[in-house]
Amino acid sequence: MNLRAGSDTGDQAQVGRLAELERETHRIRDSVAGTTGSAESPDGLVEATVGVYGELVELILDPRVFRTPDADALAEQIRSVVNEARAAAQDGVRRDLAKYLAADADGPAGLAFQPFTRLLGGGR
Template sequence: MIKGLGSFGDMAKMMKVAKDMQDRMQQMQADLDTITVTGESGAGLVKATCTAKGELTALEIDPSIFVPSEKEVVEDLILAAIKDAQRKAQDRMQSEMARITESMGLPADMKLPF
């Protein structure tokens, strides 16, 4: 508490903490656009890259799987790689959120934003 301000000092401190949290959340949101994760399937024959927000940014397919009779297998491998990348993106976003909440002295499992 700031001396002489009574409960207003506590309010000022809370407002500063809230502003710091808002600034960190905005920075984290910007960072999530630049963090990438790669999911794969078929022992690496298909790779999908996503931002930590889950936006698909790249798809790499080994040409050896382009056999007309294996169309359904290729489609399944593509979907599996995308789902793997999206799961990894979600995990990464949650770990970034936990890192921020812990650095602010909040419980790691606290759900943000409120």
């Protein structure tokens, strides 16, 4: 009786699962990398595009924004638009990767870790 043969088959299956996990990880990474979200202020004077990790990709300020010299209000408007754009980017990733995310996976931590723990057989 060759006990080693059964072990080899189990090892090969594990290697196959790890290879599939690696392929899926690369696919997810590539999918997420280019995801952006955009938002615009209610008055249309500030527009932002943000990547899924929060990086500011583009900020457009309409020249009319400078007609009212209120730096605090402008800063608040920019912050608000950037945060809305970030949320839009993360929502896009959640929609695209819904099959990997638990219903309660929320925020960047859920986006970053939940797919991998599920693929490895772990719960939340």
